[in-house]
Amino acid sequence: MQPAFCLQAIFMIGILVQLAISWLLVWIIEKKDLSVLGLKPTRKRVVDFLSFFLLASACSASGFIFRMLFAREYWELNPQLDFSLIMTGLWWNIKAVLFEELIFRGVLLFILIKRVGATAAIIVSAIAFGIYHWFSFEVIGHPGAMAFVFFTTGVAGLLYAYAYAKTCSLYIPIALHLGWNFIRIFVFSEGPIGNGILVPVKPAPVVQVSWFIYFIVIWLPVLSWLLFSFILLRRKKSVKFKQEQVVG
DSSP: OOHHHHHHHHHHHHHHHHHHHHHHHHHHHHSOOGGGGOOSOOHHHHHHHHHHHHHHHHHHHHHHHHHHHHSOOOEEEOTTOOHHHHHHHHHHHHHHHHHHHHHHSSHHHHHHHHHHOHHHHHHHHHHHHHHHHHHHTTOTTOHHHHHHHHHHHHHHHHHHHHHHHHHTSSHHHHHHHHHHHIIIIIISOOSTTOOOSEEEOSSOOOOOOOHHHHHHHHTHHHHHHHHHHHHHHHHSOOOEETTEEOOO
């Protein structure tokens, strides 16, 4: 048996264990089942997933387009790209997103919403998400990096948690999370898994830009992603948890 296959099997088992623990927790504490995650596919949920996935992907890609326009950075097709690499990169991103969503926007968030209300639950979830990334990004002991990571990932956590509380489903949080990550980590090869679909053309140019251009390149994609996602979510009708509305 190939090592890569064994590793993927371990990841799948890990997700199944997460689901089993989630079911146990929500059953013991709330006498509910995994339907609280809103994972059953419906036409509306699939449309929501595709819409928010495309939105997140477009906003994420815009940052790299700006880098090409203003910083003279360019990418080319990875010469080692093949079907196996695409499947590996896709699966890595899916399992990483599922792992985080099941922890931070799964039954624990549902239980918090039921016990302390949607607003407090969303804030707690976002704080936990930000702290978690201190460890996943390995920035413990570096105050500046810790503050930056906590702020950026915490704000993303607010959006994901709000999406779950608003829709009673993980479809939109997963779509927002996966769309943003997949473009950055795998399409443009900026992540922990090495080269993906596109690789940067080297040597990388050294250019000086104004603070305004820096804002456009670094922050405009993030802010547009957050703003457009929040506006669309606000316009969606709130879904109820078993006859109890949690977000108005």
